[in-house]
Amino acid sequence: MDNFKSFLKELSPISTESWNRFSRLFSPKILKKGDYYIKEGQIANEIGFLQTGVLRVFYRNNEGVEYNKHFFLPYCFIGGYASLISKKSSLINQQALTDCNLFVANFKDIQDLYHTFPDIERMASVVAEQLFIQKEKREIELVLLDAEKRYHIFQKDFPLLEQQIPQYHIASYLGVSPTQLSRIRRKILSK
Structure with a gap:
């Protein structure tokens, strides 16, 4: 308590x-x-x-x-x-x-x-x-930002959550498919 x-x-x-x-x-x-x-x-x-x-x-x-x-x-x-x-x-x-x-x-x-x-x-x-x-x-965020920016906000708002839950839940939260989320993550990693 x-x-x-x-x-x-x-x-x-x-x-x-x-x-x-x-x-x-x-x-x-x-x-x-x-x-x-x-x-x-x-x-x-x-x-x-x-x-x-x-x-x-x-x-x-x-x-x-x-x-x-x-x-x-x-x-x-x-x-x-x-x-x-x-x-x-x-x-x-x-x-x-x-x-x-x-x-x-x-x-x-x-x-x-x-x-x-x-x-x-x-x-x-x-x-x-x-x-x-x-x-x-x-x-x-959903209306004005693209998926990559929403993903960065997700990472900031929910640090370490990616290690705790399945990726498809994150994709759903971002309003993208799991495949699109994989592309976003690869793009970020390649920068």
Whole structure:
């Protein structure tokens, strides 16, 4: 829980009393490689904090083709945020690419603390703001940058991830085929 507490304090100041109430809502959860944290069609009701491991966030089209949207690495919050807020079915999947250790809590229980503990509400607001900024940055990259530039950003944003996950997941994240990713990597190596 120490990493969790440090992560929260970096987001926004939180009192000891708030931390004690907030942290009691969370319990440990283990995901094995291949397990889903949430699947499309489910209504999310919990939020998690990733302690160890790697998860991918992806969409699947009607033909079964998967498109990786994001990777979660320690330490961060995970969950079907749009589903949590809207109380509608999730459109995304979150799947463990490695074994993962999490702390999870019921999202409504966290929201119930907002009126009594405004520092917890402020922290939640900061998390939402960061997610928005991250989403906008990713959308701009996909529209305005070529695949090689997106690959360089991937390497910067996710150092060492290439050694942990299959290349086809990276290609999907970049919006290219595995063959195109191989060409990009060869081109970079030849420079």
